[in-house]
Amino acid sequence: MEFFPAPLEKLVEQFAKLPGIGGKSAQRLAFFVLGLPMDEAQEFANAITDAKRKITFCPVCQNFTSGGLCSVCASPKRDGSTVCVVADPRDVAAIERSREFNGMYHVLHGVISPMNHVGPDDIAIKSLVERVAKGDIKEVIMATNPDTEGEATAMYIARLLKPFSVRVTRLAYGIPVGGHLEFADDATLMRALEGRREL
């Protein structure tokens, strides 16, 4: 049984579809939006349709862009000889925040995951190989997540890029900065030992 008028129930339903938003939260969000001034609610609605209409994929790195090349690919200041391969546009944002990397990106939009029926052709691997084949890229940094699927995807791509004269590297594993040794898992500790460096 529905206790709210239909348009309100519908809005609650829409919010409830969002990841991590349960029924009670969806209700609270819908009531909040209903309480907004008309122009602010309109702005919210427009932001949704605008994002869907205007956001496309950068033809070079496949990252999100609002038309044409993305801001990284369009920048003359970035080093075109290094490409960092990530699974998701959010990973680009995370690496950009570190201000440590001045190369280009390649966004796969996923990882190879047989369990979820995602094969190599379902993510942006072909366009990466084409970029590397052009010969201007000297290093490809595999920055997929350090989990099984991210690992497998990195290995798969590294093998694909073997024929080209390009260095393929992987992000370092180790103890996270600010972490505690006693809470580190065995695999991380093993990798941290393996990857130890001269002081």
Next chain:
Amino acid sequence: MEFFPAPLEKLVEQFAKLPGIGGKSAQRLAFFVLGLPMDEAQEFANAITDAKRKITFCPVCQNFTSGGLCSVCASPKRDGSTVCVVADPRDVAAIERSREFNGMYHVLHGVISPMNHVGPDDIAIKSLVERVAKGDIKEVIMATNPDTEGEATAMYIARLLKPFSVRVTRLAYGIPVGGHLEFADDATLMRALEGRREL
């Protein structure tokens, strides 16, 4: 510095305005919406503007309605001699779910709260007094929350309704069903003892 294209940043900002949604959650929600098919995203946007445009207040009980009387006020099956006064439309939904009440409602849309500059004229008290003044109502059940402001609002309204020949009651206090005595606070236990009933 912005790491996403402007329309995406804007969508993230809109989600971040919602109550209980932090920066990271807003990002996740915006990416989710961006990943929806165009028609589903459009449906979401429409649900927002539709709710704002179509939802109005019931002229009798001030609850949300999608035009004209709300479903409770319009129903010939409801008992018009009992009115349950609540602070919020969500409270109506909560009471309806209990299937225990067959009377009408009156939604105050807030409680008197001097701290937040909400006075008696800022909530729907006047329309309640007008309803009672018509003389058809026999009992008014004050169902505001059992906190300081809900309590004060209930007392204030009870005093206002004194001149009319109407019974004003308050929801019972006591141990919540399924609760544990040892975890009940002193005030609740005191009220539960005061309100004890013959078995």
